[in-house]
Amino acid sequence: MKPILKIAAGSIAVGVLVFAGKMLAAKVSGSTALFSDALEALVNVASSALALCALIIGAKPADEVHNYGHAKAELLSAVATGAMILLAALLIFHRAALALWHPQGLAALESGLGLGLVLNAVAGGVNAVWGLVLRHYGRKDRSPALLADAQHLFSDVLTSLGIVIALLVADWLRMPRLDPVIALVIAAQIAVMGWHTVMRSISGLLDEAPPPEITERIHNLVRERASGAIEAHDLRIRQAGHASFLEFHLVVPGEMTVNESHAICDRIEAALKAEMDGVIITIHVEPPEKAKREGVLVP
Numbered sequence: 001m002k003p004i005l006k007i008a009a010g011s012i013a014v015g016v017l018v019f020a021g022k023m024l025a026a027k028v029s030g031s032t033a034l035f036s037d038a039l040e041a042l043v044n045v046a047s048s049a050l051a052l053c054a055l056i057i058g059a060k061p062a063d064e065v066h067n068y069g070h071a072k073a074e075l076l077s078a079v080a081t082g083a084m085i086l087l088a089a090l091l092i093f094h095r096a097a098l099a100l101w102h103p104q105g106l107a108a109l110e111s112g113l114g115l116g117l118v119l120n121a122v123a124g125g126v127n128a129v130w131g132l133v134l135r136h137y138g139r140k141d142r143s144p145a146l147l148a149d150a151q152h153l154f155s156d157v158l159t160s161l162g163i164v165i166a167l168l169v170a171d172w173l174r175m176p177r178l179d180p181v182i183a184l185v186i187a188a189q190i191a192v193m194g195w196h197t198v199m200r201s202i203s204g205l206l207d208e209a210p211p212p213e214i215t216e217r218i219h220n221l222v223r224e225r226a227s228g229a230i231e232a233h234d235l236r237i238r239q240a241g242h243a244s245f246l247e248f249h250l251v252v253p254g255e256m257t258v259n260e261s262h263a264i265c266d267r268i269e270a271a272l273k274a275e276m277d278g279v280i281i282t283i284h285v286e287p288p289e290k291a292k293r294e295g296v297l298v299p
C-alpha cells in the first residue's frame, strides 16, 4: 500500500475513534453542544472515506477514456468535503437555535459534565495531532484532498475547544443559554472554512493557472533554453491536483530542419521537467510569419 493511501486509511480509523469519544462525552454529560460536536465528527469519517476513494482513482494512469489521467478526482473530492463542512455548520446552527429556544439544564461539572468535557478534549487532541500529520503529507504530495481533510480537522479542533470553554463558562455562570450562543459563532467560522475549501477546489477544476511567480520562472526557463528559436507565444499552463500541463507555440527560422527544431524542443522540455515534476508538455513549431512579438522573445 502506498504511504498516501495508508494516511487516508488512518484518517478513517482516527475519525471513528474521535467520533466514539465525542459520542461518549455527549452521553455522559447530556449536553446538546457535545452531541452536535459528535455528529460533526461523523462527517469526518465520511469525508476521509471519500478522500481515500479520490486518491485511489486520482493515482490511476491515463487510459483510453481519460487521456489526461484522473488527477481531477482529488479536486472533486475536496469540493465534496467542503460541502460536508458546510453541512456540518448548518447542523450546528440548527442545534444551537433549538438549544437557544429550549435551554436545557446542563449536568453538574462534578458529575457528568466534567467527564464529558475531558473526553471531548482528549478526542480534540487526537484530531489536532492527526490534522498536523495530514497537512504535512498534503503539502508534500500537493494533494488538495488531504489538505482539505486537514483543514476540516483543524476546524473540528476549534469547535471542540469553543464548546468546552462555552460549557465551562455556562456552568460557572449558571447560564445554559451561553452554550448555544458560542456554538453559533463557531458554526459561522466553520461555514467560512467550508466555503473557502469549495471555492479553491472549484478553481482547480476550472484549470487554474499557477501563481505569477511560477509562470515567470517557466518563461525564464524557456527563454534560456530556446536559443536558435525566435519566440515562444500562447503559453498556457493548467494544474489538476498533482498533475500539470504546459503548451506553447515555438517560432523558429523557416529554413530550420525538423531535426534542429526538435532538438530545441527537447532541450526546453528537459529543463521544464527538471523543474516541474511530471509536467506534460506540448510544443507547436511555427515559421517566422506566425511571430506575434509577444510572450517569450528569445535573444
Ligand code: ZN
Pocket: 233, 234, 249, 286, 290
Ligand atoms: Zn502561434
Ligand code: ZN
Pocket: 262
Ligand atoms: Zn519529440
